[in-house]
Amino acid sequence: MLSATYRDANQPTTDKSCLLQYRAVPMPSQWQMEMSLSPRSPLILILMRRSFSNHLESTVVNQKEKEDPHPHVIKWNKAIACHMRLGHLARAQQLFDQMPRTTLSLSSYNTMLSGYVSNSHFAHAISLFSRMPSRDIISYNTMLSCHVRSGHLLTARQLFDQMPVKDQVSYNTMISAYARHGLLHQAKELFDQAPLTNNISWNGLLAAYIQSGNFQLAKQLFQSKPKWDVISWNSIIAGYVQQKQMCEAKKLFHKMPYRDIVSWNTIISGYAQSGDMTEARRLFDIMPVEKDVFTWTAVLSGYAKNGNVEEAMNIFEKMPQRNVVSWNAIIAACMQNRRFNEAKKLFDQMPCRDQVTWNTMLTAYGNAGMIQEAREMFYKMPHRDTVSWSAMLAAYSQVGLSEEVLQLFREMFSGGTKANCSAYACVLSTCADMATLNYGTQLHGQLFKVGYGMGCFVANVLLAFYFKCGSMDDAQKAFDEMHERDTVSWNTMISGYARHGFGWKAWEVFDLMKQTQIKPDDITLVGVLSASSHTGLVDKGISLFYTMEQVYGITPKPAHYTCMIDLLGRAGRLKEAQSLVKEMPFEPEPTTWGALLGASRVHHEPEIGIWAAEKIFELEPNNTGMYVLLSNLYASYGKWSDVLKTRVLMGERGVRKVPGFSWIEVKNKVHVFSVGDSAHPDKQRIYQFLEELDLKMKKAGYVSATEIVLHDVEEEEKVHMLRYHSERLAVAFGILNVPLGRPIRIIKNLRVCEDCHNAIKYVAKIENRLIVLRDSNRFHHFSGGSCSCGDYW
């Protein structure tokens, strides 16, 4: 009777009597909420009916419980299982407790146990397991899957090793657990040890090859076995999708003997992820099997990734069934397209939120630089996982709150959360911004201890860190130690050397790169071109630019043009640079104009510079770096009223001054000079000091900044500053007028132009106590390997 009702409800039918029947059943509040949020389509009713049949089953079970005062153990167990399936944990627990002790069997325990596990109540499962009077192989296997699902692979393995008896299920559980974590070696070992293997074991092995990135071996394995089931086909297709080989995936999809819902979902999501929404949509519309929540979510997230929020929202509204994942996807879509209010509304409406929901909100606020909102999410969320911590670190790091990044990183440890690659990467890049070589080097050591080593993408961040601190030897050493190198690693080395004025070194790395399997991309060429321009390798640069399309198949992008204009500009070929700007097949970017502006200053072509500056302000009226460049240009011609005007303009337009830094125009050759420190323990004091310094500069009518630094600071404060500057985090800029391709001398980790009088005077004056040049991520307009004013990257 019961099963008949259930089977009936599974059939897509238009019979309204079914629905009437369900009206008698009280609807759980969560479903009511879902119903009120979803449009009432016929499809929705069918699906709702299906979930109601489950509910009905449980109601019938409840009624039977009342009718039968002494139910048989099977009935008890069935009722418990039913409540568990519906997530009614409390009710299941209640029934279990009510069971007469004489009736209670091992299978009742097992039913409870698996109920807890499938509802992700791992702690309950563990506690119950420890209290069980006896255990059979099923209890052990359930426990195994409990540890696996909660991500505790080591615990699972311990249990597996201790198990009195192991069967095929135990082996398969472990094999696929290893497979999911990409641990090929362990998976293969168990597969070879298993006394019996079935389809599930083979599929586990196949998944292990795919997840560990050994797709070649996966393909071989797939070809070597003549018969596979639909799951194997789906896995190998998913593998092709992962490898972004959609043509192959499509071929196999057509070749496979039988396609189930998962096959369709895999191929559709493949197209959706690769950005081909027309094909994804076409397949979605023609698929002959009934769509499930995965299908809808795949299409939804595809539209979301393409930035088509309208279509995503459309899909979301049409979805007959929604779960947390679909809600998360639509929220992410809104957030990524800066529709914050809409996203927040959806977030508030959601029937239930999970960790990913909170993380999605947090991440998106962080990416948008909305630090207050991000912080609110972070502290409000019920639980913080590694993603949450990393996202918050990234949020702080992005807006330049370096001190907060380090503080949060410490909190993370003291709270017992282990840092992962992302967290390390974030903190390392913060160290790079702060030029805190010591702390970064410590992190480098820690990375090895924790076992992330160099395989992970952190290594690339480490390279960038060493370069930003001017420590090229360390970068080279780290690069040499890397097991694997990807395009980013090579690019970091090339642009790192380029940035420090080691153009030949950059070319050397580039030549080595060409000998490997890894192909140069557009960023590589930007690095090489900029290396050429900073080292005066004009002809090499020009020839690369004009052959890049032919040799490397890379069409010049705006960044390449900018490099070329910089290169020609530095070489004094301003007219050529100017005509290249005009020839560009796209609208020049602010940085392109900036390159021209910088060059015009060095080579005394003020008209071109001012023309470029006007263009920049049309495009970006709030570009701080450009204002400074323009003031430099005016300053170098002694046009002090224009310098002042520019400064006033900045104030009027509300151009943001970056915290921790201040800048001042000076009458002599050092045009812009600033002292600041975002990592000083007494930050307030430094800020105050800078403000005062700024005021005094104005009052004093442009006296040298160094004079003020040395005269107006109390002796104690001076000593304090000098100590911390030399030992910890010296951050200062001196923008100097240096022509093309000058050698750089390294003092400690800081670089000074050997040929530049100002620099030498400057350093001589301050000795190694206070300030030298350095490169900083956010101030790249100021900085430079060849420490030239108006240097451009």
Next chain:
DNA sequence: GTAGGGTTAG
């Protein structure tokens, strides 16, 4: 009690 597909961090 074990296998394949959809959402979040750098």
